[in-house]
Amino acid sequence: MVPRQTSHDLRNESRFEVLHALFTLGPSTRQELTRHTGLSPATVATLVNEFLAAGVLRIATVERRTVGRPYERLSIDPDRGRIVGVDVAETYVDATVFDLKLGPLGNSAITLDEHKNDPAYVVDGIVTATQNALATVDADPAELIGVGVSMPGQVQPDSGVSVFAPNWQWHDVRIEELLENRLGISVYVDNPLKAITLAEMWFGVGRVTDTMAVVNLGTGVGAGLAIEGTLIRGATNNAGEWGHTLLQLDGRECRCGRRGCVEAYLGVHGLEMTLAEIDPDHPALQQLLQPGFIDAVAEGLAAGDAAVAELVDRTAHYLAAALGDLVNLLNVSYLTLTGWTTAAIGQWLIPAVHRELPGHVLPGSLPGLVVEASAVPGNPVALGMAAFTLEQYLGKLGVPGPASALRPRRQGVSGSGQDRASTGR
Amino acid sequence: MVPRQTSHDLRNESRFEVLHALFTLGPSTRQELTRHTGLSPATVATLVNEFLAAGVLRIATVERRTVGRPYERLSIDPDRGRIVGVDVAETYVDATVFDLKLGPLGNSAITLDEHKNDPAYVVDGIVTATQNALATVDADPAELIGVGVSMPGQVQPDSGVSVFAPNWQWHDVRIEELLENRLGISVYVDNPLKAITLAEMWFGVGRVTDTMAVVNLGTGVGAGLAIEGTLIRGATNNAGEWGHTLLQLDGRECRCGRRGCVEAYLGVHGLEMTLAEIDPDHPALQQLLQPGFIDAVAEGLAAGDAAVAELVDRTAHYLAAALGDLVNLLNVSYLTLTGWTTAAIGQWLIPAVHRELPGHVLPGSLPGLVVEASAVPGNPVALGMAAFTLEQYLGKLGVPGPASALRPRRQGVSGSGQDRASTGR
Ligand SMILES: [Zn+2]
Ligand SMILES: [Zn+2]
Numbered sequence: 043m044v045p046r047q048t049s050h051d052l053r054n055e056s057r058f059e060v061l062h063a064l065f066t067l068g069p070s071t072r073q074e075l076t077r078h079t080g081l082s083p084a085t086v087a088t089l090v091n092e093f094l095a096a097g098v099l100r101i102a103t104v105e106r107r108t109v110g111r112p113y114e115r116l117s118i119d120p121d122r123g124r125i126v127g128v129d130v131a132e133t134y135v136d137a138t139v140f141d142l143k144l145g146p147l148g149n150s151a152i153t154l155d156e157h158k159n160d161p162a163y164v165v166d167g168i169v170t171a172t173q174n175a176l177a178t179v180d181a182d183p184a185e186l187i188g189v190g191v192s193m194p195g196q197v198q199p200d201s202g203v204s205v206f207a208p209n210w211q212w213h214d215v216r217i218e219e220l221l222e223n224r225l226g227i228s229v230y231v232d233n234p235l236k237a238i239t240l241a242e243m244w245f246g247v248g249r250v251t252d253t254m255a256v257v258n259l260g261t262g263v264g265a266g267l268a269i270e271g272t273l274i275r276g277a278t279n280n281a282g283e284w285g286h287t288l289l290q291l292d293g294r295e296c297r298c299g300r301r302g303c304v305e306a307y308l309g310v311h312g313l314e315m316t317l318a319e320i321d322p323d324h325p326a327l328q329q330l331l332q333p334g335f336i337d338a339v340a341e342g343l344a345a346g347d348a349a350v351a352e353l354v355d356r357t358a359h360y361l362a363a364a365l366g367d368l369v370n371l372l373n374v375s376y377l378t379l380t381g382w383t384t385a386a387i388g389q390w391l392i393p394a395v396h397r398e399l400p401g402h403v404l405p406g407s408l409p410g411l412v413v414e415a416s417a418v419p420g421n422p423v424a425l426g427m428a429a430f431t432l433e434q435y436l437g438k439l440g441v442p443g444p445a446s447a448l449r450p451r452r453q454g455v456s457g458s459g460q461d462r463a464s465t466g467r
Numbered sequence: 468m469v470p471r472q473t474s475h476d477l478r479n480e481s482r483f484e485v486l487h488a489l490f491t492l493g494p495s496t497r498q499e500l501t502r503h504t505g506l507s508p509a510t511v512a513t514l515v516n517e518f519l520a521a522g523v524l525r526i527a528t529v530e531r532r533t534v535g536r537p538y539e540r541l542s543i544d545p546d547r548g549r550i551v552g553v554d555v556a557e558t559y560v561d562a563t564v565f566d567l568k569l570g571p572l573g574n575s576a577i578t579l580d581e582h583k584n585d586p587a588y589v590v591d592g593i594v595t596a597t598q599n600a601l602a603t604v605d606a607d608p609a610e611l612i613g614v615g616v617s618m619p620g621q622v623q624p625d626s627g628v629s630v631f632a633p634n635w636q637w638h639d640v641r642i643e644e645l646l647e648n649r650l651g652i653s654v655y656v657d658n659p660l661k662a663i664t665l666a667e668m669w670f671g672v673g674r675v676t677d678t679m680a681v682v683n684l685g686t687g688v689g690a691g692l693a694i695e696g697t698l699i700r701g702a703t704n705n706a707g708e709w710g711h712t713l714l715q716l717d718g719r720e721c722r723c724g725r726r727g728c729v730e731a732y733l734g735v736h737g738l739e740m741t742l743a744e745i746d747p748d749h750p751a752l753q754q755l756l757q758p759g760f761i762d763a764v765a766e767g768l769a770a771g772d773a774a775v776a777e778l779v780d781r782t783a784h785y786l787a788a789a790l791g792d793l794v795n796l797l798n799v800s801y802l803t804l805t806g807w808t809t810a811a812i813g814q815w816l817i818p819a820v821h822r823e824l825p826g827h828v829l830p831g832s833l834p835g836l837v838v839e840a841s842a843v844p845g846n847p848v849a850l851g852m853a854a855f856t857l858e859q860y861l862g863k864l865g866v867p868g869p870a871s872a873l874r875p876r877r878q879g880v881s882g883s884g885q886d887r888a889s890t891g892r
Contacts, residue, residue: 196831206831253702265796269699276798277678280831287792290716291785300791300827360716366725367712371690371796373701402725406621406631406705 054437056081060089061118061436065144065244069102069117090116092439097122098142118143123187124179125431126172127424129234130193132156132209132261135167137175138424142187144244144432146420148178159210161220169224187435188228190237190427193217194262197233199279205231209297230431234258235282237426238380238418239266239273244429246418247376255374256416257284257365260381261332263305265368285309289364307360310336310383316356321349336386343390354387358394365395365413366402373407378416388415479862481506485514486543486861490569490669494527494542515541517864522547523567543568548612548860549604551597552853554659554846555589555618557581557634557686562596563849564604567612569669569857571845573603584635586645594649612860613653615662615852618642619687622658624704630656634722655856659683660707662851663805663843664691664698669854671843672801680799681841682709682790685806686757688730690793710734714789732785735761735808741781746774761811768815779812783819790820790838791827798832803841813840 059079067074076086093099094116102117120141129136136151152171154164172189195207204214221229235258242248242256252271258264265284267274274281285305286298293302294315306312310332317324317339326338342350365377379388392415400408418425484504492499501511518524519541527542545566554561561576577596579589597614620632628643646654660683667673667681677696683689690709692699699706710730711723718727719740731737735757742749742764751763767775790802804813817840825833843850 198831267797269694270697272695272697274694274797276832277800277835278798278831280829281796281798283795283798283829283832286795286829287712288714288788291714291718291788293716298829363713363716367792368796370708370711371706371793372692372699373703373706373708375702404705404708404711404723406623406703407701407708410702 054433056085057089057092057436057439058433060086060093061433062244062248064099064116064118066249069115071113071115073113075116093436096439098436098439120145123435124176124181124185125187125428125435126175126189127237127421127426127428127431128168128172128189128191129237129421129423129427130164130168130191132159132194135164135171136421136424137168137171138421138428139175139179139181140425140428142432144425144428146425147181148175150174150178159212161212161215161217164210165217165220165224168221172225186227188230188431189221189225190230190232190429190431191217191221192234192237192423192427193231194234196278196280197231197236228431228434230427230434232427232430233279234423234426235264235266236273236275236279237424237430238416238422239268239282239426240429241418241422241426242266242378242380242416243268243271243273245425246416246422247378247412251376253374254376254378255284255368255372257368257377257379258381259308259361259379259383261310263308263381267372267374269372269374284364284368287364287367289360304360304364308357308364308383312360313339313353313357313383317349317353320352320356324349326350333382336383340386343387354390354394358391358398361391362395362398363402366399369403369407369411375410375412377411377413378418379414380416380418380422384415481510482514482517482861482864483858485511485518486858487669487673489524489541489543491674494540496538496540498538500541518861521864523861523864545570549601549606549610550612550853550856550860551600551614552662552846552849552851552856553593553597553614553616554662554848554852555593555616557584557619560589560592560596561846561849562593562600563846563853564600564606565850565853567857569850569853571850572606573600575599575603584637586637586640586642589635590642590645590649593646597650611652613655613856614646614650615655615657615854615856616642616646617659617662617848617852618656619659621703621705622656622661628656653856653859655852655859657852657855658704659848659851660689660691661698661700661704662849662855663841663847664693664707664851665854666843666847666851667691667803667805667841668693668696668698670850671841671847672803672837676801678799679801679803680709680793680797682793682802682804683806684733684786684804684808686735688733688806692797692799694797694799709789709793712789712792714785729785729789733782733789733808737785738764738778738782738808742774742778745777745781749774751775758807761808765811768812779815779819783816783823786816787820787823788827791824794828794832794836800835800837802836802838803843804839805841805843805847809840 060075063075063078067078072086072090076083099116100119101114103115105113120143122142125140127138133156134151134153138149139147141147150171152167154167193205195205198204205212205217218229218231238258239256247254254268256266263285264282266282286303288302289304289307290302294306295301296303296306314335318327326335329335329338339350395413485500488500488503492503497511497515501508524541525544526539528540530538545568547567550565552563552565558581559576559578563574564572566572575596577592579592618630620630623629629639630637630642643654643656663683664681672679679693681691688710689707691707711728713727714729714732715727719731720726721728721731739760743752751760754760754763764775820838
């Protein structure tokens, strides 16, 4: 049967609404929070009192009036605690310490050996990067309220959190448990598409729209989706695999085993294949590592290299077609591009996509369509994981038990993943 | 800025939740409605009182107990009024009269001349079919609470309801206004993808899931989407155009002007093209009308015709690939197929799709995936339009003004179409 929302879920959604409003509006009165969230004044008053009691909110300014009670402007207390957001990829771990306003305080990155990726090795890397990052800011361990870790694979919330990462031969690795045992603090695990989407909802185009696709272009490609304020997770937390939708039936082989996927054309390896079709002897193809290849392409573009210019044209054709599919299916108006391919060659790629896009989008979905590089600062994966961790923490306020023990999923797991954190309305 | 939900929207969503629960559960106590909807007992009590006062609900049974108040079981009063649901296609108008429980009472269909489709001609056809349908059930005009009309085009809720139908050279035709002037009753206009999705949510797999794709296979193809109980409309009510996502970059020409769209392979004309590739002289291709072609294919399949068997194999390959894209992007577990191609050849097509599908779906999204013909009875477009009309009617209860004047959009239009009727929570 349909998993129904409990009033506890609804209360959490209201908490996240108020939290999100505080990030969007900055220091706010209760009246402003009420107007922005559409919640009742009584609900906002209750949640604000909870947040004040927990020290998460503080009174930033008081505005006296000639009649009536003074207006109090509330803001998140950045120094109420620290959160670590960790971006784990196949070749690195990047950990960032944030304050409670999600301002970055310090960072530490380590390299992972691609050939040594058993769980114990990866857990060691995450623990080391986290501890190094905390050391850079001289954080008191008691200040730490949680660690959010993005894992490159399928993160399954059912029966605890397990990770399925075919590239690592991981099956059902219970990474949250392993990390909590080592770190002695609550850990929240999710995947990078969900993290970049939450970051975009809070700190990117989420300030002007509640419906968006956040398109990651890197080794892998994918699209995080938010529809009317809800982060789309899907039945098994696996939504967003736009990289494994078709561009070309029975086309290039994809690493997922299917042929013709978007990723086989728009992932970095796909770009390498396209350049090899244009000029098999191009020097950029001598780069052994994907970042080296993308940097060489960017250098070639800056230098007026005709082969890489042709690569950008073909890639823009593929990308406009694949983005057109997202727009036609979901009628989203905002698509933001992120990932290191976007960072390196977006300035050439995005204008070419703008020229191609009208040929791929239905006329009714074209007016007002915005396709642009994401304006989220820093590492959006780490930021999004910190935001999830903050949501989890606030979700425990007012619930019996120590507020810093953030294991709501262990206590109320639903098959649909619906009770996982998500900024909803 | 983000259009925020008002408390009026939230109240409407709660109304639709209670209404949907009554359709799902049948006669229910207030306690059962509270448990099923997750709403507070006070909210359910208020809404039930509103519905009782309007005569929409009646007390079906009373169960006396030894202690405390008796349990009242509530059900929708089918005879409180009549609704007409109208399915307008390029070649016909099909009108069905429903009671308030959305049981069909009578039906009337007329043929439209494909070459005469100016608005006045189509409006005449809709009015005639509606009046004929009402005459078949001898309905008192005073009983009619609204007419819901599905139009084959892009239905834009902004600034009144206008229809853009390129095949008819219609631009911004204000069909609701034209029909209300002729029928003297509130008219609600939407498009068929939205209608089949609402019908599926209320009377199909919506009974066991709140997330689904409803795939229409006919002259046109499309996929209505519901995610966690919300019907996906998109920024301009244009979501669901899966028929105009890519199967083959730069492939067959599509009538939308793009090349390689799903519809160019899975619409009836696409099937004709595939059969022509297999056997250009096949007799089924002599059929002048698309229904005749599909019937000839079904007859060939029943008779063991090798060319049409090959047509089904190739079509299943295309369909499995295109459904795989929906699953990979959205991680939906339920896909139901509808439309007249499904009705005619689904028994051969669907098993072939089941065999192909695992090759197109990511392993993490495959467990529990259901692809089947829709079990919604009758014409799902007419049923869905009647359901929308009932939602609109209930949305006006408790609002100042005559309850039967259902023009909420005229009074509170939002650019995102969010305040249109949708079964949401
Ligand atoms: Zn793939
Ligand atoms: Zn098309």
